[in-house]
Amino acid sequence: MDVALLAEQLAVDRSNHATHLAERDQQVDVALAVALRAFYLEQVGANPGRAANAAAALGALAGLTHNQQAQALAEWTCGLAALQLEGQIEQAITLIDAAAARFAVLADEHSVAETQVSKVYALAMLGRYDQAITTGERARDMLLAHGDRLAAGRVEQNLGNIHHRRDHYEAAAAHYEAARTHFTAAGDERLLAYAENGLANILALQHRFGEAAQLYEQALERAVATNAELTRAEIECNLGCLALFQGRYDQALDYLERSRHRYAALDMPHQVLLAELELADAYLEVNLLDEATAIYARITPRLAALGMRAEQARATSNHGRAAVAAGRLDEGRALMADANALYTAEGNEVGVALTALTNAQLALAAGENDKAAALALAAERTLNELGAWGNLLLARWLRGEAARRQQHWHAARNLLEATLHQAETHGVPQIARRCHTSLGQLLAACEQLAQAEAALQRAVQITETMRSPLRAEAVRVAFVADKLAPYGELVRLCLQAGDARSLDALDYVERARARALLDVLPEPLAHTVAGPAEDAALLAERTSIHQELNWLYSQINRLADAEPQPDAAAVARLYRAILEREARLHTLELRSSGLARADTSATGFDLAALTRVLGVDAALVEYYAIDDELLAFVIVEGDVRVVRGLASMRAIGTALDQLQFQLGALQHDPARLRAHSNQLTQRVRRHLGALYDMLVRPFEEMLGNRRLVIAPHRELYYVPFHALFDGQRAVIERRAVSYTPSARVLEHCAGREPRPIKRALLVGVSDARTPRLRDEVTALAGLFDTPEVLVDGDATLAALRARAPHVDLLHLACHGQFRPDSPLFSALQLADGRLTVRDAAALHLRCELAVLSACETGVSSVAPGDEVLGLARGFLAAGAPALVVSMWTVDDSTAAELMERFHRRMCSGMGAAEALRCAQQAAMERTPHPFFWAPFFLLGRP
Numbered sequence: 004m005d006v007a008l009l010a011e012q013l014a015v016d017r018s019n020h021a022t023h024l025a026e027r028d029q030q031v032d033v034a035l036a037v038a039l040r041a042f043y044l045e046q047v048g049a050n051p052g053r054a055a056n057a058a059a060a061l062g063a064l065a066g067l068t069h070n071q072q073a074q075a076l077a078e079w080t081c082g083l084a085a086l087q088l089e090g091q092i093e094q095a096i097t098l099i100d101a102a103a104a105r106f107a108v109l110a111d112e113h114s115v116a117e118t119q120v121s122k123v124y125a126l127a128m129l130g131r132y133d134q135a136i137t138t139g140e141r142a143r144d145m146l147l148a149h150g151d152r153l154a155a156g157r158v159e160q161n162l163g164n165i166h167h168r169r170d171h172y173e174a175a176a177a178h179y180e181a182a183r184t185h186f187t188a189a190g191d192e193r194l195l196a197y198a199e200n201g202l203a204n205i206l207a208l209q210h211r212f213g214e215a216a217q218l219y220e221q222a223l224e225r226a227v228a229t230n231a232e233l234t235r236a237e238i239e240c241n242l243g244c245l246a247l248f249q250g251r252y253d254q255a256l257d258y259l260e261r262s263r264h265r266y267a268a269l270d271m272p273h274q275v276l277l278a279e280l281e282l283a284d285a286y287l288e289v290n291l292l293d294e295a296t297a298i299y300a301r302i303t304p305r306l307a308a309l310g311m312r313a314e315q316a317r318a319t320s321n322h323g324r325a326a327v328a329a330g331r332l333d334e335g336r337a338l339m340a341d342a343n344a345l346y347t348a349e350g351n352e353v354g355v356a357l358t359a360l361t362n363a364q365l366a367l368a369a370g371e372n373d374k375a376a377a378l379a380l381a382a383e384r385t386l387n388e389l390g391a392w393g394n395l396l397l398a399r400w401l402r403g404e405a406a407r408r409q410q411h412w413h414a415a416r417n418l419l420e421a422t423l424h425q426a427e428t429h430g431v432p433q434i435a436r437r438c439h440t441s442l443g444q445l446l447a448a449c450e451q452l453a454q455a456e457a458a459l460q461r462a463v464q465i466t467e468t469m470r471s472p473l474r475a476e477a478v479r480v481a482f483v484a485d486k487l488a489p490y491g492e493l494v495r496l497c498l499q500a501g502d503a504r505s506l507d508a509l510d511y512v513e514r515a516r517a518r519a520l521l522d523v524l525p526e527p528l529a530h531t532v533a534g535p536a537e538d539a540a541l542l543a544e545r546t547s548i549h550q551e552l553n554w555l556y557s558q559i560n561r562l563a564d565a566e567p568q569p570d571a572a573a574v575a576r577l578y579r580a581i582l583e584r585e586a587r588l589h590t591l592e593l594r595s596s597g598l599a600r601a602d603t604s605a606t607g608f609d610l611a612a613l614t615r616v617l618g619v620d621a622a623l624v625e626y627y628a629i630d631d632e633l634l635a636f637v638i639v640e641g642d643v644r645v646v647r648g649l650a651s652m653r654a655i656g657t658a659l660d661q662l663q664f665q666l667g668a669l670q671h672d673p674a675r676l677r678a679h680s681n682q683l684t685q686r687v688r689r690h691l692g693a694l695y696d697m698l699v700r701p702f703e704e705m706l707g708n709r710r711l712v713i714a715p716h717r718e719l720y721y722v723p724f725h726a727l728f729d730g731q732r733a734v735i736e737r738r739a740v741s742y743t744p745s746a747r748v749l750e751h752c753a754g755r756e757p758r759p760i761k762r763a764l765l766v767g768v769s770d771a772r773t774p775r776l777r778d779e780v781t782a783l784a785g786l787f788d789t790p791e792v793l794v795d796g797d798a799t800l801a802a803l804r805a806r807a808p809h810v811d812l813l814h815l816a817c818h819g820q821f822r823p824d825s826p827l828f829s830a831l832q833l834a835d836g837r838l839t840v841r842d843a844a845a846l847h848l849r850c851e852l853a854v855l856s857a858c859e860t861g862v863s864s865v866a867p868g869d870e871v872l873g874l875a876r877g878f879l880a881a882g883a884p885a886l887v888v889s890m891w892t893v894d895d896s897t898a899a900e901l902m903e904r905f906h907r908r909m910c911s912g913m914g915a916a917e918a919l920r921c922a923q924q925a926a927m928e929r930t931p932h933p934f935f936w937a938p939f940f941l942l943g944r945p
Contacts, residue, residue: 006031010038013060014046014053020063032068036061036076043080048193048233051088051269058084075105079118086125090273090309095125116145117154123161127168130312130349135165156185156194163201168313170353170389176205193234196225200238207245210429215245236265236274240281247285250432252482253472255285256593273309276302280318287321288433289473290481292329294593296322297586316345316354324361328485332365339365353389356382360394363401367408376405396426396434400441407445415445436465440489447496456496462489463514470518475593477827479519484867490515495629498645505643509636509746510608512627516716516869517744523844523880524751548588553836555581560770560832585828592841613746614641616753621945622706625714625746626698628652633716637702638746644705650697656718658697662690663721666891666934684932688728691933695727699734710739710916712945714746720865723890725923726937733933735923739916741945744871752884752943760851760909763787764810766803767794768817768834776816779856779899783814786903786910798834800842808847812854813883814906819857819874826864826872831857843877852915853883856902861888861940875942885915885943897935901926916945 009031013020039061047054058080065077082098085091099122106114119142126135143158163178179202186195199222206215219242226235243258263278283298299322306315323338339358346354363378383398399422406415423438443459446452466486473479490511497508559577617623623638626649633649665687698719711734713724725740726733734740743749765787767780777794784790791810793802798817807813818832830837855861855874863873875888887905901922908918919941926936 006034006038010035010042010057010060013039014042014057020060024060024063024067032064032070032073033076036064036070036073039064040076040080043083047083047087048231051233051271055084055088055270058088071105071109072111075102075109075114078102078105082118083121086121086128088271090276090311092125092128092310096122096129099125112145113149113151116142116149117151120154120157120161123158124164127161127165129310132165132169132350136162139165152185153189153191153194156182156189156191156198159185160194160198160201163198167201167204169349169351170208172205172208172389176202179205192225193229193231196222196229196231196234196238199225200234200241204241207241207248210248210431212245212249212430216242219245232265232269233271233274236262236269236278239265240278243285244281247288249430250469251472252285252289252469252478253474256282256289256475256478259285273311276305276309277314280306280314283318284321287325287328289478290328290484291478291593292325292481294589296325296329299325312345313349313351313354316342316349316351319345320354320358320361323358327361327365327368332368335361336365352385353394356385356398357394360398360401363398367401367405370408372405372409376402379405396422396429396431399425400434400437403438404441407441407448410448412445412449416442419445432465432469436462436469436486439465440492443489443492447492452496452499456493459489459493459496463493463511476519476523477589477593479522480866480868480870480872483515483518487515487867491629494627498629498634498647502645505636505645506608506610508645509625509638509643512625512636513608513745513747516714517748517871518868519870520744520876520879521747521751524748525880525882545588545591548584548591549836552581552584552588555584556832556837557835585825589825589827608747609750610638610641610643612750613638616750617712620708621710621712623712623714623743623746623749624702626716626719628716633697635702637705639705639707639709644702646702649701652717655694655697658690658693659718659722662687662694665690680930680932687933691723691726691728691733692730694722695729695734698722698724699727700729703729706738708738710741710945712749713740713742714744714749715742716869717865720863720869720871721890723933723937723940725920725940726933733927733937735920735937736927739914739920739945741916741941741943743943744869748879749943752879755884757851757944758811760811761788762810763790763812763814764803764806765790765792765814766798766816766833767792768798768832769795770818770832775895775899776818776856779816779902780814782899782903783906786906787812796834800833800836800838803833803838804846808849810849811851812909813848813850813852814854814856814902816856816902819855819860819889821859821862821873823864829859829862829874831855831860831874840872840874840877843874844880846878846881848878848882850883852885852887852909853878854887854902854905855889856887856893856898856939858889858892861886861890861942879943883943885941885945887915887919887939887941889938890940891934891938893938894935897926897930898939901936901939914945916941 013024039057043054043057043061046057061077061080065074068074078098079102082095082102085098086095099118103115103118106118119138123135123139123142126132126138139158139162143155146155146158159178159182163175163182166172166175166178179198182198183195183202186198199218203215203218203222206218219238223235223238223242225231226238239258240262243255243262246252246255246258259278259282263275263282266274266278279298279302283295283302286295286298299318303315303318303322306318319338320342323335323342326338327335339361343355343358346358359378359382363375363382366375366378379398379401383395383402386395386398399418403415403418403422406418419438419442423435423442426432426434426438439458439462443455443462446455446458466483466489470479470482473482493511494508497504497511555577559574559581613623617638619640625636625638627634627636631651631653632647633652633655635646635649637644637646665683711724715722724742725735743752765780765783767776769775769777780792780794784792791806793806815831820830820832822829827840830839855878860874863871863875866872875886878886904922904925905918908921909915913921919939923936923939930936
């Protein structure tokens, strides 16, 4: 019998183990066990499925043979499989100990020592470090006595891993070097790649990035050449972590996702867990807090169940950091306490120091500067002893920032400058950015304004250098959330210098707002250029999820339409299924590489271009807040003026809350409004008047009779400026009003010369909530020479995608839903599914105007940096230079009449802003309350 051939058959075809083993000659049991174990070791790094089959065959053989050596080999290999492929660590130790006991009975000391190689790793995974080190050193000495340098090298590798897990970097490096020497002598390229990977990890943690990168690449070449897929996945993960250390976030996300995907393809669920932990840490670094939190919450119990305490501690600690960053301070403190207990039990001094650092940041945020400095100093001492440079520099920055806040100027400056020098020397841009920001604030307080501005400009430059390569839109939006302080400080400095620097102040405001939106706006007439081909498997998965989501959405709609009070449990199940698929789709979007965007900061703010856009008959008012003070930049005929002290953001928030209460109370009961129209109109005008006094009256005279373009800021996106009331009239009665996310977005939207509207696509989908939408579209069709009309069942997603790129005007009258929990899944309901923000962005529009005649189509979540996340973003990204959208729930009958008047004026040649103004004035005469006539507004080119 050919033992090697039988071993391969058993490893390839698990279903025939019983048949093949029953036919064997029992004299070959030991030889077959040796062959199966060799096959397992050969395949475990390249084809874990076959390796698992070989281990299973050995397990079956052990049950059929009485040979002690064959049984020992079977237990040993099954223990390796439990450890390496299944993550069953306790079971692995039990099997390895059983094998060692059998080898001891056989007086096979060399094999006893060999079994301990993997036991060392298993003990370390359970946090039994002292036992693991003792076991490893004893096994190493015995293996060297037998002349087995290869196995001795594997012990050194595992001892290095133990010291790495405990952040004992010098000891880890010594063991990895010893392993490297043994593997080189044995000529084993695969294990040599493994040792070089471990050594590179230590170099990276010591911030010897150049040496680490070179060693990683060398190890990766060896892993690829030897088909060591497992080692390759580990190296890709580590390259991702290295890129993360250096602030190269796009490369980090790419490498980490590759590693996770490779582990999944190898069917190694416990390694996928570790890869997801690394990915969550990367998400945390780029402020994708919800995504990171979801991963930590999911994997932490599984890490605990597997006994992987070190990884559990890290996941818990970083979960706490995410909670703190999201403002959930009590949750963050509780998680940090749990992490500290786990790290203490591990004997991991670096981990304990890291929890102290997070607690220092909590204290700093609470204004407890002495406590923050003390915690940071205690952490710094530990980190300095162990050479943990990245977090050591964070500790030093924290001390410097605490000293700055205490106005200990000299001490703070010395500490911040020293930390900055070390951050730049070691290549840690994240810390350098923090130091430049703190130094800029310190120097400004000491009235060294030129030096302050230079430091803050450097902080902005670092931020934009790190941001520029990021491709996924969600990452670009999230990244700047905690990095806006230097922009605001630069605005403050410019304003302190007086009117001469008003334009510079506006330029810094523009550099900080709607940047990710500006990045995705297509160049005029250039949006048919195809992007890179998408991975077929990724595209197929996205398509499948979209189909499932549309079915689930349809079931929700069916239940809502069929029953006055649908089954709550059934609805809850559907929503859970929807949220699961939406989360998966969002993850796939983060994995999609997309197109690298140009750095929009490089173009600067162009006042001359903005002046041409506005002309002589329009003014732009761009709002901005410094601390709690709202101010406005008023741009009229190329002149930039700053109006300070409009109101406090707190007062504006209070007035806006009162207005929204008035409007919201009527959304579900418009009949009550009609019955008490005069009283309710007077009431809402009081709130609109209060907002007018704060937001417009202080600069009203500067505007003259010009049209008004509003660039809101933060919660001002929810203010209906066109409906504000001056005591006599609404703003819309005096001038046309339009909106823009920023001056540069306005410039972009106006970059294409307007052309006559000849081809119109009119889409209407009626339902029980909006029964007149079909009538609205039918009435509009008569205004155009050659309209395309899609109503009800014909208004499908495919039909819209096919026709929308070829028309001059797109009018969508269908049910809209804003999703505050997940703004990019806000959607319009078509006949066969929902058109989400991302779907809209893929429409490749060439139209002059898109009208979204539905509820809440203009409602957006406003992310830091004034990034508007809602349906309007999708249509702007698709190429529409102007949109008509709504701020709140639309009254069906009023909307139909208003839209007919609006389009009639547009067809007569009137501009969109003026046409909307006329239509709203006519509606106001019939129903004065702004709930009816004011929900719609114009966004983009006026």
